Amino acid sequence: MPVNFSTKDADFEAQFDALLNSKREMDEDVDKIVSDIIADVRKRGDAAVLDYTTKFDRLELTAETMRIGAEELAAAVDKCEPHVIEALKLAADRIEKFHAKTLPDNLDYRDEQGVRLGSRWTAVQAAGLYVPGGTAAYPSSVLMNAIPAKVAGVERLVMVVPTPDGVRNPLVLAAAHICGIDEVYAIGGAQAVAALAYGTETIEPVDKITGPGNAFVAAAKRRVFGQVGIDMIAGPSEILVVADHANDPDWIAMDLLSQAEHDTSAQSILITDDAGFATQVAQAVDKALETLPRTEIAGQSWRDHGAVIVVENMDEAVPLIDRIAPEHLELAVSDPDALSNKVTNAGAIFLGRYTPEAIGDYVAGPNHVLPTARSARFSSGLGVLDFMKRTTFVGCDAENLRAIGPAAVDLAVTEGLGAHARSVAIRLNLPVED
Ligand SMILES: NC(=O)c1ccc[n+]([C@@H]2O[C@H](COP(=O)([O-])OP(=O)(O)OC[C@H]3O[C@@H](n4cnc5c(N)ncnc54)[C@H](O)[C@@H]3O)[C@@H](O)[C@H]2O)c1
Ligand SMILES: N[C@H](CO)Cc1c[nH]c[nH+]1
Numbered sequence: 467m468p469v470n471f472s473t474k475d476a477d478f479e480a481q482f483d484a485l486l487n488s489k490r491e492m493d494e495d496v497d498k499i500v501s502d503i504i505a506d507v508r509k510r511g512d513a514a515v516l517d518y519t520t521k522f523d524r525l526e527l528t529a530e531t532m533r534i535g536a537e538e539l540a541a542a543v544d545k546c547e548p549h550v551i552e553a554l555k556l557a558a559d560r561i562e563k564f565h566a567k568t569l570p571d572n573l574d575y576r577d578e579q580g581v582r583l584g585s586r587w588t589a590v591q592a593a594g595l596y597v598p599g600g601t602a603a604y605p606s607s608v609l610m611n612a613i614p615a616k617v618a619g620v621e622r623l624v625m626v627v628p629t630p631d632g633v634r635n636p637l638v639l640a641a642a643h644i645c646g647i648d649e650v651y652a653i654g655g656a657q658a659v660a661a662l663a664y665g666t667e668t669i670e671p672v673d674k675i676t677g678p679g680n681a682f683v684a685a686a687k688r689r690v691f692g693q694v695g696i697d698m699i700a701g702p703s704e705i706l707v708v709a710d711h712a713n714d715p716d717w718i719a720m721d722l723l724s725q726a727e728h729d730t731s732a733q734s735i736l737i738t739d740d741a742g743f744a745t746q747v748a749q750a751v752d753k754a755l756e757t758l759p760r761t762e763i764a765g766q767s768w769r770d771h772g773a774v775i776v777v778e779n780m781d782e783a784v785p786l787i788d789r790i791a792p793e794h795l796e797l798a799v800s801d802p803d804a805l806s807n808k809v810t811n812a813g814a815i816f817l818g819r820y821t822p823e824a825i826g827d828y829v830a831g832p833n834h835v836l837p838t839a840r841s842a843r844f845s846s847g848l849g850v851l852d853f854m855k856r857t858t859f860v861g862c863d864a865e866n867l868r869a870i871g872p873a874a875v876d877l878a879v880t881e882g883l884g885a886h887a888r889s890v891a892i893r894l895n896l897p898v899e900d
């Protein structure tokens with residue numbers, strides 16, 4: 467059974483803290499396994515990647531066959547149902563349009579002293595895109611990774627995707643082809659992240675690794691940060707649904723299960739102001755679980771990590787939402803804007819009874835690669851800016867260097883940095899007193 471408690475309970479704070487601190491992904495065992503895998507890939511390169519692929523994905527590859535060639539990617543389009551390709555293209559188009567609107571502007575101006583100042587955005591040169599594939603194939607995650615990278619102008623896109631038992635999902639490959647990715651490797655988990663970060667004999671390292679994955683992928687991204695950039699920790703999925711009694715319990719149950727079915731470590735939470743409605747939803751979840759294809763995974767996630775919290779009124783929900791900082795926040799209430807405007811920490815917000823989170827997973831337009839494990843307190847969903855970096859520039863001439871330079875000389879002297887002081891003073895014929 468999921469945990470079920472109310473703000474009226476005397477031990478509410480203790481129960482809420484236990485929920486916040488429950489470890490769903492980053493336990494020490496996972497971190498140890500991942501650090502060993504990364505060290506091994508650094509030492510043995512391709513051989514280690516191939517060994518772990520045999521171990522975890524149960525398939526024998528070679529340095530040559532781990533790459534999925536451009537012809538296979540193109541041929542995959544014909545293996546998919548035309549209406550599904552159309553759906554993929556509709557999704558791609560909407561995602562592209564949304565992300566294009568988020569391209570940043572450069573800055574170039576002269577300030578009051580006439581000093582030229584500005585900043586300029588450029589794309590990272592090579593990006594590694596992690597597409598999950600352990601327990602389900604995620605063609606949508608190909609789009610969500612690749613499209614912002616393309617919009618940003620990344621030159622080299624390298625996609626990795628595990629293919630357990632050697633099963634290559636045609637729609638994943640078709641999505642790569644449609645997005646114009648031509649360097650794809652059939653590898654996953656920590657070994658793929660390590661290969662992208664450090665390189666192997668076959669795979670050139672990248673500058674930035676993005677994309678979602680399970681606990682092993684999330685831990686590996688944490689570990690390689692610094693060697694490469696990462697987008698964020700996009701680990702096992704989460705949903706927090708805030709729903710009043712005016713909802714259909716079956717709808718809300720399915721929304722909770724839509725994220726539970728991703729992973730046994732996924733987390734679904736319901737906050738409601740009606741205890742009777744909470745019971746109806748819990749019953750509806752049990753009923754829905756009988757019909758779902760991934761009932762084992764969804765059921766385990768719901769039992770082990772699910773939670774139902776009853777509040778006295780919806781205003782009480784706001785600080786709880788901010789403390790949970792969910793990946794997805796669904797506001798199934800009559801005035802979603804009123805609640806939404808008060809929330810600070812959430813990866814993505816879904817407004818109103820007719821905006822199920824799943825619409826954002828596929829076709830809405832904003833990215834579905836989102837921060838999990840409370841990291842929405844300080845990070846955002848994947849976007850164009852994740853594939854770009856900002857360079858600032860400054861241009862002085864003799865006149866405006868004379869206006870602002872003496873202050874720099876003074877500050878350099880107080881920091882005891884004589885060469886700094888002199889590199890400015892020498893241009894202005896100023897004396898320096900250390
Ligand atoms: N936060 C987001 O934005 C977002 C988006 C989509 C998916 N997801 C999450 O992505 C995840 C997909 O998980 P998945 O497992 O299906 O695919 P995955 O590709 O993330 O992981 C599969 C890989 O995990 C590694 N692995 C599995 N068991 C291991 C073990 N015992 N030791 C070491 N490595 C091991 C293997 O290398 C395997 O190839 C889910 O948790 C889902 O919730 C998150
Ligand atoms: N809900 C996931 C992000 O947590 C993304 C996804 C992909 N396919 C379906 N859903």
Ligand SMILES: [Zn+2]
Pocket residue numbers: 703724725728824827
């Ligand atoms: Zn999903």
